[in-house]
Amino acid sequence: MLPSPMKPAPFHYHAPKTIEEAVATLARVAPDDGRVLAGGQSLVPTMAFRLARPKHLVDINGVTALARLAAEGDRLCIGATVRHAAFERPTVKGPLGNLLQDVVQHIAHKPIRARGTFCGSIAHADPASEWCLVAAALDAEMVARSERGTRTIKTKDFFAGIMTTALEDNELLAEVWLPLLPPDTRFGFCEFNRRAGDFAIAMALVTFRLKNSLIAEPRVAVGGAEATPRCIAQAEAALDGRAPDAKTFAASADAAAKAVDPLHDENTSADYRRGLVRTVVLRALERAAS
Numbered sequence: 001m002l003p004s005p006m007k008p009a010p011f012h013y014h015a016p017k018t019i020e021e022a023v024a025t026l027a028r029v030a031p032d033d034g035r036v037l038a039g040g041q042s043l044v045p046t047m048a049f050r051l052a053r054p055k056h057l058v059d060i061n062g063v064t065a066l067a068r069l070a071a072e073g074d075r076l077c078i079g080a081t082v083r084h085a086a087f088e089r090p091t092v093k094g095p096l097g098n099l100l101q102d103v104v105q106h107i108a109h110k111p112i113r114a115r116g117t118f119c120g121s122i123a124h125a126d127p128a129s130e131w132c133l134v135a136a137a138l139d140a141e142m143v144a145r146s147e148r149g150t151r152t153i154k155t156k157d158f159f160a161g162i163m164t165t166a167l168e169d170n171e172l173l174a175e176v177w178l179p180l181l182p183p184d185t186r187f188g189f190c191e192f193n194r195r196a197g198d199f200a201i202a203m204a205l206v207t208f209r210l211k212n213s214l215i216a217e218p219r220v221a222v223g224g225a226e227a228t229p230r231c232i233a234q235a236e237a238a239l240d241g242r243a244p245d246a247k248t249f250a251a252s253a254d255a256a257a258k259a260v261d262p263l264h265d266e267n268t269s270a271d272y273r274r275g276l277v278r279t280v281v282l283r284a285l286e287r288a289a290s
């Protein structure tokens with residue numbers, strides 16, 4: 001146990017070197033409030049304020065097998081210790097690498113991006129996390145490892161609410177898989193926050209292709225506005241098979257605003273957020289078309 005004259009409450013520190021060792025340690029300590037430590041950029045601040053008081057930390061940073069970042073077949077594999085900063089340059093050729101490079105600039109600030117991890121963001125499931133929005137927009141698959149084995153969880157079954165996921169306490173999110181996008185995929189991202197680097201109050205990520213100059217395979221995902229990021233079917237239906245023009249984009253943005261059930265707090269009313277959803281979807285569509 002580390003000494004107590006520290007900001008966090010005392011905890012036991014574990015530093016596994018392999019995935020097998022990590023999941024075995026997690027199986028042992030999870031019932032006694034054991035948690036995974038990845039980049040520490042969400043967990044450590046809450047421990048410093050003693051809002052979180054885990055009794056055990058399983059530090060996965062020494063597990064080299066979790067550092068995998070590679071395209072395999074038609075998908076990109078992102079291991080549990082891959083940092084946000086890895087996406088500041090295109091990680092794969094084509095639209096997916098460009099999309100991730102565009103989105104990453106909106107996550108926090110450089111020092112946080114140097115340490116925080118893609119998978120840590122997904123496991124933490126903040127409603128305003130950019131990577132959670134990417135997962136929702138692209139139908140990511142999450143690979144969870146535990147002593148019982150490996151299971152793959154689709155995004156629609158993974159995010160269960162604000163900072164709540166389908167992961168069990170004794171499961172390690174070992175990797176996330178994203179589909180490589182067809183070369184003619186267009187994308188647009190737009191986020192609104194009051195200060196650069198803050199979490200988004202509302203954000204949208206859209207993708208589509210053009211077939212005979214008409215929109216095909218549209219995806220319209222919204223984050224920061226509801227408890228979990230999600231694709232808005234009504235906004236996608238307003239785009240499908242239509243010309244990529246101002247009237248179509250306005251109809252899609254209106255449909256998204258109408259469909260959401262916005263979060264609200266003392267600084268941000270539900271109506272204000274709904275208006276922001278309309279704006280970010282419209283701007284994301286305009287960026288995708290430009």
Ligand SMILES: Cc1cc2nc3c(=O)[nH]c(=O)nc-3n(C[C@H](O)[C@H](O)[C@H](O)COP(=O)(O)OP(=O)(O)OC[C@H]3O[C@@H](n4cnc5c(N)ncnc54)[C@H](O)[C@@H]3O)c2cc1C
Pocket residue numbers: 035036037038039040041042043044045080106107108109112115116117118119120121123124126128129130131167171172173174197198199200
């Ligand atoms: C000032 C500030 C601004 C920020 N702004 C943004 C922002 O704009 N957008 C944004 O998305 N994020 C933001 N963040 C959060 C940051 O992106 C974190 O890096 C991220 O939320 C968590 O990743 P991590 O690797 O640091 O996880 P950690 O802090 O190590 O862990 C977070 C939680 O996830 C669990 N966990 C982590 N990895 C795994 C795993 N592989 N398997 C199972 N459980 C796991 C941990 O046990 C813990 O409960 C900000 C943070 C700060 C301090």
